[in-house]
Amino acid sequence: MKSDVEELMPRLLPVDCGEGTEDVDLSGPPRNPQEYLRQVQLEASLCPDVVVAQIDPKKLKKTQTVNASPKLTDEEGWKRFCLGETTYLGSSSSRLTEADQEPALDYSKVGFPPLLSIVSRFNQSTVLMLLDILISWFEEREFVPQLGRWLYALLACLEKPLLPEAHSSIRQLARRCAQLRSTMNSQEDENLPALNLLICLVARYFEQVDLADQPE
Structure with missing residues (x-):
């Protein structure tokens, strides 16, 4: 299901992640442009929508x-x-x-x-x-x-x-x-x-x- 941000802002570089998205290795360098974009999308999906700063x-x-x-x-x-x-x-x-x-x-x-x-x-x-x-x-x-x-x-x-x-x-x-x-x-x-x-x-x-x- 798409997030609210994705609904309001369509992707500038649409990439079909396919079924192998779970197997993308974030620790290694991408082997081609498509894999690089899949890494970026996966990293973005793992980020929380809201971040709360801890202030002393x-x-x-x-x-x-x-x-x-x-x-x-x-x-x-x-x-x-x-x-x-x-x-x-x-x-x-x-x-x-x-x-x-x-x-x-x-x-x-x-x-x-x-x-x-x-x-x-x-x-x-x-x-x-x-x-x-x-x-x-x-x-x-x-x-x-x-x-x-x-x-x-x-x-x-x-x-x-x-x-x-x-x-x-x-x-x-x-x-x-x-x-x-x-x-x-x-x-x-x-x-x-x-x-x-x-x-x-x-x-x-x-x-x-x-x-x-x-x-x-």
């Missing part, structure tokens, strides 16, 4: 992080949101608990990425405000990947011609990147490409040419 509930996080942006005036909240509590509070990675080591990311600890669904809601005043908050944090601390991702995303959202107050902010950012870059002992430093990119964006795209790297 212990591996699921008990709480899910909600993507709720801080209020515009909450500077400390934005630092936590963008950078994560681990970076914001200067916590050591050795202090992570067993829950922190689960495969599912806890964005409250590692920081929310600058998703398009987030930054597309920002107007120019909000973009500049958040740039100022993160640049101010960067002035007193080292560069971290979360910071680089957000700075790049915010610069990408910054419209030209720039608002007057934006010039000072992005120039401050480029100078801080150059200052930190000058302290690096190796050209293989993992943060070097990100710092170079931020300097280049400010100097070339936003036309602050006096801050551009000069050719040797």
Whole structure:
């Protein structure tokens, strides 16, 4: 008797299995195209119509992080949101608990990425405000990947011609990147490409040419 799927979807490659279908050897290679198709059909007939996945509930996080942006005036909240509590509070990675080591990311600890669904809601005043908050944090601390991702995303959202107050902010950012870059002992430093990119964006795209790297 044909299954419901077979009734709705006729076979594209009909093959007459014949009476010897039970004797088809699934372990060995097929000797001809007809035998190959018989093997495929027999394997398909042995598969259950419905498969239920066995999920270990212990591996699921008990709480899910909600993507709720801080209020515009909450500077400390934005630092936590963008950078994560681990970076914001200067916590050591050795202090992570067993829950922190689960495969599912806890964005409250590692920081929310600058998703398009987030930054597309920002107007120019909000973009500049958040740039100022993160640049101010960067002035007193080292560069971290979360910071680089957000700075790049915010610069990408910054419209030209720039608002007057934006010039000072992005120039401050480029100078801080150059200052930190000058302290690096190796050209293989993992943060070097990100710092170079931020300097280049400010100097070339936003036309602050006096801050551009000069050719040797």
